[in-house]
Amino acid sequence: MAGSTPASPTAEIAVGPVVVRARSASLGREAWRRFRRHRLALISAGVLLTLVLALVFGPWIWPVPINAIDFSAQMHGPSLAHPLGTDDLGQDLLARLLYGGRISMAVGVAAMLVAVLVGVFIGAVAGTARGGIDMALMWLCDLFLSLPQLPVLLLIIYLFQTSLRHLVGQELGTFILIVAVIGGFRWMSIARLVRAQFFSLREKEFVEAARALGASTLRQVVHHILPNAIGPVIVAGTIEVANAIILESTLSFLGLGFPPDVPSWGRILFDAKDYLDTAPHWAMFAGGAIFFAVMAINYIGDGLRDALDPRRVI
Amino acid sequence: MAVPSILGISIVLFGVLALAPGDPFSDLATDPSIPPSVAASLRAKFGLDDPLPLRYLHWLAAMLQGDWGFSFASRINVSTLIMQRLPTTLIVIGSSQVLALAIAIPVGVYAGVRPYSVFDQVASTLALVGFSVPTFFTGLVFILVFSVGLHWLPFVYRTDIGGSGLALWWAYIRQAIMPVAVLGLFQGAALTRFVRASVLDVARLDYVTTARSKGLPERSVVLKHIVRNALIPVVTLVALNMPIIFGGAIITEQIFRVPGIGSLLIAAILANDTPVIMGVTFVFACLVILFNLIADLLYGWLDPRISYR
Numbered sequence: 376m377a378g379s380t381p382a383s384p385t386a387e388i389a390v391g392p393v394v395v396r397a398r399s400a401s402l403g404r405e406a407w408r409r410f411r412r413h414r415l416a417l418i419s420a421g422v423l424l425t426l427v428l429a430l431v432f433g434p435w436i437w438p439v440p441i442n443a444i445d446f447s448a449q450m451h452g453p454s455l456a457h458p459l460g461t462d463d464l465g466q467d468l469l470a471r472l473l474y475g476g477r478i479s480m481a482v483g484v485a486a487m488l489v490a491v492l493v494g495v496f497i498g499a500v501a502g503t504a505r506g507g508i509d510m511a512l513m514w515l516c517d518l519f520l521s522l523p524q525l526p527v528l529l530l531i532i533y534l535f536q537t538s539l540r541h542l543v544g545q546e547l548g549t550f551i552l553i554v555a556v557i558g559g560f561r562w563m564s565i566a567r568l569v570r571a572q573f574f575s576l577r578e579k580e581f582v583e584a585a586r587a588l589g590a591s592t593l594r595q596v597v598h599h600i601l602p603n604a605i606g607p608v609i610v611a612g613t614i615e616v617a618n619a620i621i622l623e624s625t626l627s628f629l630g631l632g633f634p635p636d637v638p639s640w641g642r643i644l645f646d647a648k649d650y651l652d653t654a655p656h657w658a659m660f661a662g663g664a665i666f667f668a669v670m671a672i673n674y675i676g677d678g679l680r681d682a683l684d685p686r687r688v689i
Numbered sequence: 690m691a692v693p694s695i696l697g698i699s700i701v702l703f704g705v706l707a708l709a710p711g712d713p714f715s716d717l718a719t720d721p722s723i724p725p726s727v728a729a730s731l732r733a734k735f736g737l738d739d740p741l742p743l744r745y746l747h748w749l750a751a752m753l754q755g756d757w758g759f760s761f762a763s764r765i766n767v768s769t770l771i772m773q774r775l776p777t778t779l780i781v782i783g784s785s786q787v788l789a790l791a792i793a794i795p796v797g798v799y800a801g802v803r804p805y806s807v808f809d810q811v812a813s814t815l816a817l818v819g820f821s822v823p824t825f826f827t828g829l830v831f832i833l834v835f836s837v838g839l840h841w842l843p844f845v846y847r848t849d850i851g852g853s854g855l856a857l858w859w860a861y862i863r864q865a866i867m868p869v870a871v872l873g874l875f876q877g878a879a880l881t882r883f884v885r886a887s888v889l890d891v892a893r894l895d896y897v898t899t900a901r902s903k904g905l906p907e908r909s910v911v912l913k914h915i916v917r918n919a920l921i922p923v924v925t926l927v928a929l930n931m932p933i934i935f936g937g938a939i940i941t942e943q944i945f946r947v948p949g950i951g952s953l954l955i956a957a958i959l960a961n962d963t964p965v966i967m968g969v970t971f972v973f974a975c976l977v978i979l980f981n982l983i984a985d986l987l988y989g990w991l992d993p994r995i996s997y998r
Contacts (some may be wrong), residue, residue, distance in 0.1 A: 415814075518697040520929070521981055523973035525936030526954060530970050531705055533958045621823045625936070628825045629943060629955055641825075648829055648944070652837045659833075662826035670821035677817070 409682035416678020486619035489558025494565025502573025572604035758964035778949030788873030797884025819878030928984030
């Protein structure tokens with residue numbers, strides 16, 4: 376959460392007006408070279424890749440239904456039939472974790488996209504318009520920053536949950552609501568980042584050159600400023616995925632996220648917390664999954680920060 | 690500064706409430722034992738058919754006067770309910786902040802003045818791990834280890850502990866250890882990273898080099914020159930993190946059943962108790978703004994370069 380502090384508000388990918396194709400290739404290769412230097416980030420990238428592959432292909436390799444109730448195998452520890460054990464209804468935990476991981480990851484990525492889109496848009500508008508519009512948008516930003524996030528999230532979900540579920544169905548309704556709400560409350564740091572970038576970039580010579588050549592404001596923004604401002608946004612966006620996963624798990628853990636038949640990681644943990652003494656493996660596997668996913672993403676964010684910040688000498 | 694924020698937040702809260710589908714009297718409308726005329730007069734009495742701006746003003750006036758309505762679930766005034774619960778929350782949050790700072794400042798400073806040393810790498814790794822573990826998972830692990838496994842600490846927070854004197858105090862402290870530790874360690878991890886970065890920033894400034902070249906002992910360079918300036922931004926971070934801390938407090942209160950306003954909020958949501966939900970959210974919002982205000986004032990006092998005209 377505090378990890379979303381801007382990596383370097385003035386970081387610029389100082390490539391200047393080179394031919395676009397040469398730039399993107401060398402920039403990517405250079406970033407990759409720097410990223411590889413961050414050993415833990417590289418390991419994390421491997422962990423995350425394995426995790427994502429397991430989530431995508433796992434349900435085919437382990438085709439146990441997530442809701443097959445088996446009362447003869449309640450809360451069993453790990454065994455050959457159930458590699459991660461079973462829960463209180465004898466449902467297979469591995470299958471449930473694989474399914475839940477898909478949901479948690481999907482929520483994380485979708486909420487990050489919402490936050491990044493809103494953040495980049497508001498930051499770009501504020502950074503381009505300046506003056507009154509900028510002041511108003513930054514006031515809005517401060518306002519959202521000082522809202523007590525979790526209580527307001529809970530309030531919104533409480534108020535809108537039932538009607539949205541009636542509208543588009545239980546699972547999809549919860550998904551849309553959670554993504555929109557998390558995304559809608561996490562755009563502020565990205566907006567500030569983008570705005571700060573705009574302020575420094577719009578005075579640079581290459582933007583001035585574009586302006587002198589008669590480029591419209593839209594073209595300046597989209598073709599010249601935004602591509603150069605995107606580095607820190609990538610870093611912040613990565614960490615935002617981790618934050619969104621934590622927030623979704625938190626909501627589900629409080630019993631206000633996904634319904635019981637949709638086992639997201641947080642929901643599994645919520646169900647498991649009452650059986651800590653008799654079936655600790657249940658909570659540990661679910662919590663461990665969240666922990667490893669979040670830590671891997673945070674480390675990748677750290678590595679990207681090193682890779683995309685040209686002020687750092689590696 | 691604080692007044693527009695409170696107004697803004699109240700508009701957001703009221704907007705959410707007003708935009709929400711369904712209305713608080715829908716239960717009455719579908720209840721066959723209440724004739725429509727009574728329901729209509731109740732609606733008129735509470736001003737539910739007035740235009741939105743008017744309703745907002747009524748609502749705001751009531752909120753500011755401390756008239757927060759009546760809890761549907763427990764049948765007492767919302768303000769009484771919240772006042773009963775608020776001190777517990779503030780104690781838990783306050784002590785966890787103290788714990789967080791007690792960890793973050795020494796560790797962060799020590800790591801920051803020796804960047805890339807072994808200590809720094811261990812501390813940075815632990816900090817990143819610490820702030821990647823969601824508080825609800827740390828809480829469960831703590832319960833598993835210290836309550837279920839070792840039987841050292843109770844995992845349910847109680848308010849009806851008998852006894853007196855030292856034994857009573859000890860019982861209170863014992864049951865507060867885990868919630869405070871969970872919250873404090875999480876905050877401490879985030880703060881450590883920040884303190885380290887801030888120390889790194891300050892340590893390369895010219896005046897630090899000057900202090901060193903005057904021949905001052907390293908200890909006084911670090912403590913008197915670096916730390917004092919490096920900690921100024923930490924004040925802001927603590928205030929800015931308040932919303933997150935309250936979020937963490939809600940979770941820890943829920944896990945350990947601490948009777949604070951966080952668990953009250955969850956209980957109210959599960960019981961569809963709208964007045965309590967609005968009241969608690971409003972209190973959280975006011976607390977956040979209060980801490981931001983305090984941080985702003987402290988900031989001006991700590992750092993004379995900043996002026997508010």
